[in-house]
Amino acid sequence: MNAPVQGRHKDRNFFEKTVMLDGSSFTGCAFARCTMIYSGGEIPSLSGCRFDECAWQFGGEAANTIAFLSGMYRGGFDRMIESTFHEIRRGAMVSQDQGTAPESDASAGTARFLKPLRIFRVPKQEQNP
Numbered sequence: 296m297n298a299p300v301q302g303r304h305k306d307r308n309f310f311e312k313t314v315m316l317d318g319s320s321f322t323g324c325a326f327a328r329c330t331m332i333y334s335g336g337e338i339p340s341l342s343g344c345r346f347d348e349c350a351w352q353f354g355g356e357a358a359n360t361i362a363f364l365s366g367m368y369r370g371g372f373d374r375m376i377e378s379t380f381h382e383i384r385r386g387a388m389v390s391q392d393q394g395t396a397p398e399s400d401a402s403a404g405t406a407r408f409l410k411p412l413r414i415f416r417v418p419k420q421e422q423n424p
Contacts, residue, residue, distance in 0.1 A: 299332075316341075333357050 301315040306323045314321075314329050317336030327347045333339065335356025353361055368376040 300329075335360065 297312065299313040299315045300309060301317075301319050303320045304322070304324055307321075308325045308327070309329050310327045312326075312329045314326065314331050316331060316333040316339040318339065320340040321342070321344050322340075323343045325345045325347070326349050329346075329349045330352060331346070331349050332352045332354055334354040335358075364376055364379070
């Protein structure tokens with residue numbers, strides 16, 4: 296089995312690789328039939344990359360966060376989760392500093408997003424008819 300890809304890479308092509316995204320940086324890379332894994336660690340940088348037939352997986356803390364949000368959605372906080380996804384679609388405004396952030400009002404179904412956080416940019420894929 297090949298070792299997972301991780302670290303800093305520029306202008307490289309990856310085929311059928313396991314790519315550990317946590318803390319990694321990829322610029323101008325192409326990924327084909329790769330498994331992309333994010334486990335909730337340091338936010339990766341993906342700039343100008345292309346993804347063809349890649350699978351995306353979430354492990355560790357990232358998987359825990361998704362499970363938590365899913366449970367909240369099923370547990371009556373669907374408005375808050377939908378609001379959170381709406382903010383993500385708009386550019387993900389989140390609080391970086393817990394000490395200065397106002398508390399969210401979960402009972403009202405709102406989440407507070409304060410500071411812009413740009414995770415990564417991926418160019419839009421062309422759709423084949």
